[in-house]
Amino acid sequence: MSATTQPRAAQRSSRTAVRSAQTREHNLALVLRLVHAGGPTSRATIARGTGLTRPAVSDLVAELIDRGHLVETGMEEQNRPGKPGVLVDVNRSGRAVVALDLTAYESLRAAVLDLDGTVVVRLDRPLEQSEAGVDPQVVVDLALEAVAASPAPVLGVGVGSPGIVTSAGVITMAPNLGWTEVHLGAELALATGLPVEVCNDADAAVRAEYALGAGADDLLLIRIGRGLGAGLVVGGQPVRGAHGAAGEIGHVTVGTDGGRLCRCGRRGCLETWVSAPSLETALANPTEGGREAAVTEAGERLGIALAPIVAALDLGEVVIDGPEHLVIDELLLATERAVHDRILSRLPLDLTVRRSVQPGDIVLRGAAALVLGSQLGLV
Amino acid sequence: MSATTQPRAAQRSSRTAVRSAQTREHNLALVLRLVHAGGPTSRATIARGTGLTRPAVSDLVAELIDRGHLVETGMEEQNRPGKPGVLVDVNRSGRAVVALDLTAYESLRAAVLDLDGTVVVRLDRPLEQSEAGVDPQVVVDLALEAVAASPAPVLGVGVGSPGIVTSAGVITMAPNLGWTEVHLGAELALATGLPVEVCNDADAAVRAEYALGAGADDLLLIRIGRGLGAGLVVGGQPVRGAHGAAGEIGHVTVGTDGGRLCRCGRRGCLETWVSAPSLETALANPTEGGREAAVTEAGERLGIALAPIVAALDLGEVVIDGPEHLVIDELLLATERAVHDRILSRLPLDLTVRRSVQPGDIVLRGAAALVLGSQLGLV
């Protein structure tokens, strides 16, 4: 804490110098974020919300209108004295984003989304089950098709891919697609001429939950699919990790009592309890405890693995995303209870485990949110 | 986006606008950081390092010299053509920081440190073992004494305290000190008239390791004392958590095979294996495996607890701090091996577990680093 009013040093500890143009971009993004989050707003309200003066806001809004990101939508209607303000809103349907979800097994999914993250157009490209690997060109073609199908100018292309993805848009390894070292970001950028963002599917999902959903500033999202992955937001920032492999907790050993053999060759991996195939099996072969008992054990194991993470980061919220018939209440409750039983919690509401919102489109929405963040400074 | 999520989003995006004065502070801090890290530097070199122009740097340096944070130390001596530059350096001994370490049991520790984080003056205030609690006034008096003993003007006071500390400098709960809801930050600020920073001891320690040591951008520091605490830096940012309790992993249940009864009333807490008292006991009563076997088991348990954290955050480095006779190689190795055995690592050097540097003064140095960060933008 600082009790005196001495000038605090800059909070932004970036390594680069600040120029006036960057200041401008920062404040433009600030205004856009405020309007995006708050809906139609008058310039005066923006001024109060940002701390900028009304003339400064007028100037910024004028530039954003000029760029096509904001539009005037009407007048305030109110019963207070004074001139009613002119409402400006994000040009929600005037720009679009193309998003790709490469995680589904039966098809490649693409979509055009508006600036709210709502899907406007859907495209699917079924995949041959026998295919050894997916030709990256098919992905590029699908992206081009989506761009062509967009009803509005496209701001950029976002991709949520399985596997390990570098910050430069290179997919280092994606066994499900049969890819190693695929420069998808560069290929897409070349083909479409648009800004491209590529990230891991779990990172995209947590981004969607954080930016477009109701996510808190510290958030862990568990993604249950063929395997298990996680995406993390800490202090409002997505976590990448020292080797870009943050969230890879599917093969963490859980407990000290062995477990089934995992496809990775070891025993007791989290995936052997918590993954779509494992949960399907558990539900198909109910033990003596009934249909839910098997799922309860999975939740318990998940809680055991999560407890140290929750305690270390002091997470307030864990979100689980996956097939709706598998992410059932019993799983959520068992997970929450197991975490609570294994950490020293002062309050009963320290942690909530909940389902993701719009699980079907979460990767598409997250990939779109990524583009909105990089292109407009939204988030 | 549903309407119900808008208030939260608006709250999150209420980052402050950038004014010219803040730009100035940012660039001043940038220059200071560069010199602090690189030693005596000429203005032209600073210009190249920051990307700012030479006139801008001259102006910034002039202001920093005016404030007393930089000094000219001499001329470059070199054998290249051109005018030799005038070297400027951080006024390393011209300003000081007062730091307090409240974690020791036998005494309160205070120190005056220079801008490099080197201890210049030490003060100890022995505590009565029988004391029920520590009078905050004693801490305030010690701080005043340290300020008076400083050979240079004091920039601020940093405090590393056990227990839960809010960002406003309130110590919510510190059983070891007998404190609940102690507004130490405000009291110190009032008494000294200086900026005050208060934080948890583990947070201070990780700050020291990150800022003044050789810490990476993602860092977990385990602090072994009467109990066990941790401090976290993720993406270069210290982690506070949803309730300000990040790093409280001492009472995480480890494994699924029970364990000794913990003072918190449950079984299998990490502290029952890894804490100063537990390790002392283990070393005093060697099992059949010998003196090291008991410590090895502690390291193994620590690794079991850390594995999910390391995997989720993709940490490259874990640092262990504690009494030197307890943090022995066997503990480090056992921890590292246990983590490796329980996560899917692609490379053998994915994670290194090492000892902290200067373990004795780590909290003092971290508390000082906090002040340097808030007051000068260093770090």
Add this chain to the structure above:
DNA sequence: CATGTTTGTTAGTAAACACTACTAACAAAC
């Protein structure tokens, strides 16, 4: 000694936002 190089400063310019003052528009009170 002339030449080229590098440093640091001065003078002027451009960009961004703050401040003040003004007009426009509206509600409430008379």
Add this chain to the structure above:
DNA sequence: GTTTGTTAGTAGTGTTTACTAACAAACATG
């Protein structure tokens, strides 16, 4: 219907910031 007070938005001016251009000083090298 008129007055009063309040709010929104816009000009114009001033301050702060950093950049560009130009220059003198100091040095190595030929």
